[in-house]
Structures are given as C-alpha cells and as structure tokens.
Amino acid sequence: MTAPSQKKLMLFGGRAFPELAAEVADCMEIEVAPAKLYDFANGEIMVRFLESVRGCDAFVLQSHTAPINQWIMEQLIMIDALKRASAKRITVITPFYGYARQDKKHRGREPISARLMADLFKRAGADRLMAIDLHTDQIQGYFDGPVDHLWAMPLLINHIRENIDTSRLTIVSPDAGRVKVADKWSDKLGAPIAIVHKRRDINVANQVSVHEIVGDIKGRICVLVDDMIDTAGTICAAADALFENGAAEVVIVATHAVFSGPAVDRLKNSRVSQVIVTDTLPLPPERQFDKLTVLSVAPIVARAIFEVFEDGSVTSMFEGDE
Known part of the structure; x- marks a missing residue:
C-alpha cells in the first residue's frame, strides 16, 4: 500500500x-x-x-x-x-x-x-x-x-505614509460608526482625529445631512476613512463640510469601491485631491479617473x-x- x-x-x-x-x-x-x-x-x-x-x-x-x-x-x-x-x-x-x-x-x-x-x-x-x-x-x-x-488598513496606511506629509494629517471619521477604525489609523500615523457628525434619513437611501465637525481641521490635510464608497453622496458631503470648516486638502480612503450610479462623476467633480481604494471589486477603465489610486489586495x-x-x-x- x-x-x-x-x-x-x-x-x-x-x-x-x-x-x-x-x-x-x-x-x-x-x-x-x-x-x-x-x-x-x-x-x-x-x-x-x-x-x-x-x-x-x-x-x-x-x-x-x-x-x-x-x-x-x-x-x-x-x-x-x-x-x-x-x-x-x-x-x-x-x-x-x-x-x-x-x-x-x-x-x-x-x-x-x-x-x-x-x-x-x-x-x-x-x-x-x-x-x-x-x-x-x-x-x-x-x-x-x-x-x-x-x-486592508496596513496596505492603505503604507501608501499614505509614503505619499503624504504625515505631520499635517488629520484622520477623519465620516460618521460615529467609523470612529474605532479612525482611532486605529490615528494611532498608526500619529495623527489627530476628527469626526463628521451627520444624520441619515432612514426613509431615504443614500441621503445624508452633514451637521458639524468635531475636532480641529483648519489648515490640515484631512484623510476621510471609510469601508466603502457606494454612490459617494455621503463621502462627498463630508468632504464639503471639511472644506467649509477650513481643511486645506481632503483625501478619501476606502477599501471597497462600489461606485454605483453617480459616484464617479461626484468624485471627479469634487474638491478632493485624491481617492484611494483597493481592488476588492473590479474597476473597468470607464469607472476610473485621474484622482483615483487603486491598490491591490491580491x-x-x-x-x-x-x-x-x-x-x-x-x-x-x-x-x-x-
């Protein structure tokens, strides 16, 4: 045998x-x-x-x-x-x-x-x-x-560390639910944290009203950290609120680039300088744009x-x- x-x-x-x-x-x-x-x-x-x-x-x-x-x-x-x-x-x-x-x-x-x-x-x-x-x-x-x-956080953090002046960074949570993740980013990069306070209408999908910013962001490079970008309405509204409160620059970082409906147009036309995502989902050429950086999770x-x-x-x- x-x-x-x-x-x-x-x-x-x-x-x-x-x-x-x-x-x-x-x-x-x-x-x-x-x-x-x-x-x-x-x-x-x-x-x-x-x-x-x-x-x-x-x-x-x-x-x-x-x-x-x-x-x-x-x-x-x-x-x-x-x-x-x-x-x-x-x-x-x-x-x-x-x-x-x-x-x-x-x-x-x-x-x-x-x-x-x-x-x-x-x-x-x-x-x-x-x-x-x-x-x-x-x-x-x-x-x-x-x-x-x-x-994906270590992959994304390494990219931020290598390409952005970390001494000017503020890590921003787009809502209360992502504060724990933003805290981890803050610890790794040695950057302060801020929170976007928002209220979502549970009767209307993908609509958010941004209220106020908790934390000092004036003159800072704000890194908005989220798990996914779907229609980009939430994240773009948060970015607008940051600029209105004195942010010098806004960088959006997310793991999952769902990019449904108007997402690509909203991000392209927004004031954010960079959108950094991973390739957990396919992104054909027509859904890519100049501000976008895609990192491999393979x-x-x-x-x-x-x-x-x-x-x-x-x-x-x-x-x-x-």
Whole structure:
C-alpha cells in the first residue's frame, strides 16, 4: 500500500472578477483551477470543474459586484459543486461581502440579510469564510464556522505614509460608526482625529445631512476613512463640510469601491485631491479617473490562503495593527 498523498490546495475563481483570482494565483505561484461556467438561455448558471477536486483544500473567490445577486448565486453553486465532488474543505473568499450593510434591523419587518448570506454559504457547503473589511465586526458571528477577517488598513496606511506629509494629517471619521477604525489609523500615523457628525434619513437611501465637525481641521490635510464608497453622496458631503470648516486638502480612503450610479462623476467633480481604494471589486477603465489610486489586495488574500492551508496564523498578518 502506498503512503497517503499530501493535501492539495486549489483556487477557484468566479466570473465576477477573474483578474483578481489570477493575480492571487500569481502571488502564490499556482494556477486558477480550470472550470466551465456559463448561463443557460433562461439565466440559470451552470458550473463544472474540469479536473478532480477530491480531497482538496478548496478556496472559492468571488467578488460581489454588480449584478451582485448573479455572482452570489454563482459562488453558491460553485460551493455546492465542490461539496458534491468531495472537496475536503471549502473556504469562501468574498473580498467584498454582499449585503453587509443589512447587518441589523433598523425598523420592524426588515431582514438581516448579512446573516442570510452566511446561512446560505454554510448550507451550500462552506467550512470557512474569508472577507476583507466587513462593514461591521458582528458579521463574523453570523457564520457557523471559522471566519478570517482580513484588513486592508496596513496596505492603505503604507501608501499614505509614503505619499503624504504625515505631520499635517488629520484622520477623519465620516460618521460615529467609523470612529474605532479612525482611532486605529490615528494611532498608526500619529495623527489627530476628527469626526463628521451627520444624520441619515432612514426613509431615504443614500441621503445624508452633514451637521458639524468635531475636532480641529483648519489648515490640515484631512484623510476621510471609510469601508466603502457606494454612490459617494455621503463621502462627498463630508468632504464639503471639511472644506467649509477650513481643511486645506481632503483625501478619501476606502477599501471597497462600489461606485454605483453617480459616484464617479461626484468624485471627479469634487474638491478632493485624491481617492484611494483597493481592488476588492473590479474597476473597468470607464469607472476610473485621474484622482483615483487603486491598490491591490491580491498579496493579502494570497498570504491568508497560504496561512489557512498550512494551518498557520492569519492573525499574525495583522499583529501590531489591532
């Protein structure tokens, strides 16, 4: 009888953002596993993997970009196919976790869709979940299994440190919910913190009224830190408030560039000097502009995959950044 074979790592990428999967694979010096994915005439999705996955440690990467429901469904079908083909362990990688903003009920008769997402992944056959900068930490508790919450903050902070005079920086939280994250930025860069106080109308999506600035920002370079930019209404209103209160310059930093609807035009036409994001979501050329800088998360994802596969410590990647 021959000795048992060594465990095998396999990376699978959906159709939402194949370029990111390919870049992660390049960082790991492997190939994305071959698969055939296509739509039937009625829109149903078909998935078939083109080589054996039996006993493998499978990592399924899909960015939840528009059309978001299609790509979530495709990832679920990929997980199901792997489970039925006897993959040993399945790790779901969602650089941007869809429905993360619906993490609690604001009013009666509303869903908690972020929990539903976790339940769907588990039911499909996922053993582990990996995501970058979840909208709220509590989402980690929705999934019944290990969750690796990766941070883009070290990547973004290094870029700021290398390109902007940190002695003039003030870190700004665009709302009370991001103060904890802004505090971490402040500690790392040795910069003071300010907060934009705002009020959101829960009856109208993507509309915010900015009220006042808490903290001294006059003559400072303000770095507005958020987890995502959707329509850019919130972040541009916050930037306007900073300028009105004496900011010398405003730089917007966010992990997830959702860029829905008027976002690109709003950012292009705003007074901000830079918009710095990561590539957790695809950004085709028509959604890019001169002020935009896009940083790659592929090295972060690749190292996290390696640590999970080798039973190492994902936390060690961010030690000193907590």
